[in-house]
Amino acid sequence: MDVSQKLQIVTASARFDICGYDAARSMQLATRDPHRFIYHAKLPGGGCMSLFKVLQTNVCTNDCAYCVNQVGRDRPRAYFRPEELAGLFMELHRKKLVRGLFLSSGVAGSPSRTMQEMIDTVQILRQRYQYQGYVHLKMMPGAGYDCIEAACRVANRVSINMEAPTAHHLARLSSRKNLYDGIVERMRWAKEIMSQHEGLVPSGQTTQFVVGAAGESDRDILRTTGALYREIGLRRVYFSAFQPVIDSPLEGRSPTPPLREHRLYQADWLLRVYGFSPQELDLALNDKGNLSLSRDPKMLIARxxxxxxxxxxxxxxxxxxxxxxxxxxxxxxxxxxxxxxxxxxxxxxxxxxxxxxxxxxxxxxxxxxxxxxxQLCFLQEIEDEPGDVPSLAGAIQ
Ligand code: SF4
CATH class of the missing domain: 1.10.150 (DNA polymerase; domain 1)
Incomplete structure (x- = not known):
């Protein structure tokens, strides 16, 4: 299999790992785009950066029910050797098609071994090609401490996807992932490594939830999100509306409306930028613990x-x-x-x-x-009593 065939196979998988308000739209656009491996990431101050969004491999031994790459699914699989992927990135970079790299992967056997291949790819970029630009590197659930440390030394941003807000919800999606030991512990390691070495991972650590795949409420997501900001110091939490994948256990499940993803981003903005407390955010939730799709959460909280x-x-x-x-x-x-x-x-x-x-x-x-x-007329009454602020351990149980 040559490099361009591999690229076609893995980018067809990588496009499902897009996070952002317009994720669903981006995915549709991406299927028509000959350069669908390019992801336009929005920058905090406006504008965007074109990233080469790619997987080291789409081989995976995990069984996440929402994912195109889950083990046992009949689809073409491909694997890039580190030097092959580094060379491909530099070619795209020299042609000015991309400005940065967003490298993720399926878990091909051992999480540490998979992650070492990804780190090797970035080290080749940094050392052989003297590439100093942006790299976002995914950490593999269950990878060893040495791998997390090495990732923090080469990447501008690291992330590990939580996918679901509690251990109970994650268990509905995967029989092999462990939220606390496999994922949150790696986040804590990355935080510890960053605090010990000033200047490492300048763009910080992030995570992502698949919204609506596990039957979780917005309250579940927002409580864990708040705890992640407070305890791990995450730079961002991303939300990706669930889209059913053909020939997967969730094939018949309805897709999550993109508007739910949008409301979660609005609530996250209130939490992260405006400094709203979790109790204030609770005021925007209905009796099922969800944000209104039709009303802006800040307006609801004020009313x-x-x-x-x-x-x-x-x-x-x-x-x-x-x-x-x-x-x-x-x-x-x-x-x-x-x-x-x-x-x-x-x-x-x-x-x-x-x-x-x-x-x-x-x-x-x-x-x-x-x-x-x-004089003003506020007709709404408070519906929910504000609850206690949960710790991260409490939120994800
Ligand atoms: S670990 Fe889960 S989400 Fe990641 S590629 Fe494998 S099956 Fe997909």
Missing amino acids: RQPWLFPVDVNRASYEELLRVPGIGPISAARITVARAEYSIDSLEQLRKMGVVTKRAGPFIWFSGASAHEK
Whole structure:
């Protein structure tokens, strides 16, 4: 089998490991794209980076029920030798088709052996080709400490997919993966290695959930997500809406609506960027523990805490401003800077600062406005009592 045949086989598998709001769309586009091994990763400050998204091999001895590569599935399999894959990447890089590498793999027998092949690939890039660019390297569940350390030494970002938020849910998807010993322990090792060696893994550690494959609720996902940020210091958690794979145990299961994935990203944003507490996020959940598909979680949380509003734009703290629908971190910061110079007294001024005034209007007032103008009508009652914040061990049990 030549390199281009191998590339066709493994990229057909790798495209199912796409994370992001538009995952399903990306997958559809990818099937029509002659360069479907290129994944356009969004960058935090805007723009995107084209990554060579590839597997070392799509051979796998695991049996994850949602996955195209699960053991026993009849499909073509291929394996890249490290020097072969490194050479292929450099060819694409020289042609300016890709700017970075996102390397994952099936688990071909021993997790440590598979991971060593991936590390060898990156070491060839770093040493033989003097490639200094971006590498995102997946860690294999169950791989040894030495492999995790070696990965942290060569990669800009490392990740290991949790796939499900609790041990109970993961057991529904795989008979061979162990959430605590096989996955979370590797995350803790990576965290420990990064804290001991300053400058390693500059883009941090991440993980991903397959949403909707195991019958988990959004509450399950968000509790574990919050615990991962607090205890492991993950840089990001990604959500990928489940899509059934033909000839797999979940073939007949309905796909997860992409909107559920989108709502989870919105809730994650509130947790990670806006500093909302897990108890506040609980206010956005229904009695089944799921986010509304039709309502924005931040708006729901605000409506269920009517006693917090309206906030005085000229006196509210940065944190209070952030809880107003339509006000984000940038516009909240602009408000705090501007009001040190002058009094803010109109929606038009706020609009120029980036506030979505249609959303924010009912939740704010300006010092000096009459009592009548401050009156608001919040019809929603709080539905759920906020729960305790679970530890990671508690969340995944
Ligand atoms: S470990 Fe599971 S998710 Fe990963 S390639 Fe193997 S079967 Fe697929």
